[in-house]
Amino acid sequence: MTRKALWLSATSAFLAVFTLGAHAEDRVVNVFNWSDYIDSSIIDDFTKETGIKVVYDTFDSNEILETKLLAGGSGYDVVVPSGNFLARQIQAGVFQKLDKSKLPNISNMWDTVMERTAKYDPGNEYSINYMWGTVGIGYNIKKVQAALGTDKIDSWDVFFNPESLAKLKDCGVYVLDSPADIIPAALKYLGLDPNSTSPDEIAKAEEILLKVRPYIRKFHSSEYINALANGDICLAVGWSGDVFQARNRADEAKQGVEIGYSVPKEGAQMWFDQMAIPADAQHVAEAHEFLNYMMKPEVIAKSSNYVLYANGNKASQQFIDKAILEDPAIYPDAATLQKLYTVSPYDPKTQRIITRTWTKIVTGQ
Ligand code: N2P
Numbered sequence: 001m002t003r004k005a006l007w008l009s010a011t012s013a014f015l016a017v018f019t020l021g022a023h024a025e026d027r028v029v030n031v032f033n034w035s036d037y038i039d040s041s042i043i044d045d046f047t048k049e050t051g052i053k054v055v056y057d058t059f060d061s062n063e064i065l066e067t068k069l070l071a072g073g074s075g076y077d078v079v080v081p082s083g084n085f086l087a088r089q090i091q092a093g094v095f096q097k098l099d100k101s102k103l104p105n106i107s108n109m110w111d112t113v114m115e116r117t118a119k120y121d122p123g124n125e126y127s128i129n130y131m132w133g134t135v136g137i138g139y140n141i142k143k144v145q146a147a148l149g150t151d152k153i154d155s156w157d158v159f160f161n162p163e164s165l166a167k168l169k170d171c172g173v174y175v176l177d178s179p180a181d182i183i184p185a186a187l188k189y190l191g192l193d194p195n196s197t198s199p200d201e202i203a204k205a206e207e208i209l210l211k212v213r214p215y216i217r218k219f220h221s222s223e224y225i226n227a228l229a230n231g232d233i234c235l236a237v238g239w240s241g242d243v244f245q246a247r248n249r250a251d252e253a254k255q256g257v258e259i260g261y262s263v264p265k266e267g268a269q270m271w272f273d274q275m276a277i278p279a280d281a282q283h284v285a286e287a288h289e290f291l292n293y294m295m296k297p298e299v300i301a302k303s304s305n306y307v308l309y310a311n312g313n314k315a316s317q318q319f320i321d322k323a324i325l326e327d328p329a330i331y332p333d334a335a336t337l338q339k340l341y342t343v344s345p346y347d348p349k350t351q352r353i354i355t356r357t358w359t360k361i362v363t364g365q
Pocket of ligand 1: 035
């Protein structure tokens with residue numbers, strides 16, 4: 001070997017080692033998930049185990065996530081839309097099919113949940129269930145008792161009946177800033193199909209929501225957790241696990257705040273949040289490793305134990321706290337399941353009506 005050739009091969013060997021080293025350090029996955037939705041030690045453990053750094057951002061609205069996904073180039077490798085949004089995003093070409101050969105832990109998933117999520121993602125080709133839960137009523141037991149003379153909340157009437165909600169105005173009412181969660185609840189309360197696309201029926205939901213609008217302090221999809229826990233509000237239409245997290249925070253604060261959650265008897269929405277990989281993700285291998293890690297029974301059980309939502313992983317149930325697994329408001333029993341309905345994605349025309357309606361409701365005009 002000539003001197004020059006020797007130098008060249010030494011240089012390329014050095015470059016190769018250097019690039020490999022840089023590559024190993026560089027492994028990253030950009031995750032965009034709902035706020036208050038994970039025990040952060042899970043992220044640290046994932047990085048320890050795989051060497052993959054996690055950049056973890058949060059949102060509290062399907063609409064925000066959807067805007068980013070439809071614009072493209074979000075920079076995210078794993079996102080978690082709810083099923084009804086996922087379905088139309090799949091249609092729009094936003095996601096790539098999962099490589100199931102990289103997801104051996106899929107065998108831990110729960111067929112009962114997969115059958116339901118297949119409604120949004122036929123064959124579950126694009127997504128894995130993260131958590132699922134309901135839309136219901138979170139409330140401050142003592143304050144509601146003082147204002148209404150009862151702390152038995154078993155009906156949407158406490159919220160949709162203006163006379164009742166007026167009594168809770170001063171102690172504070174928050175509502176999810178989420179048309180696809182609240183409008184179906186209004187339709188259901190009115191005895192109509194929560195999936196109605198009839199403009200007349202949606203107008204009826206608008207009418208009833210405008211009647212209670214003066215008694216609503218805020219539309220927001222995550223602040224109600226602390227607001228309930230601190231005793232700043234007495235009622236929130238919110239997501240099950242978030243209300244249970246409020247209950248835990250209130251217990252920890254030991255200020256005497258007691259929080260209840262009701263799945264109203266008229267019916268409540270059951271939703272499924274699904275992990276998926278955008279078509280333009282830059283770290284596809286890392287995204288699959290993340291998904292596979294989240295399907296480890298101990299890992300996803302740890303998440304459920306912390307966020308107080310049920311997950312779609314059957315094998316994880318042996319690691320879930322008994323009190324959670326046996327709480328029908330988290331893991332519904334047959335009687336609770338009877339009361340739950342799912343919602344379908346809105347077609348573009350209905351979506352325009354819903355968006356317009358929602359603006360009117362939130363602005364109160
Ligand atoms: C997480 C709430 C997610 C439920 N805090 C709505 N999909």
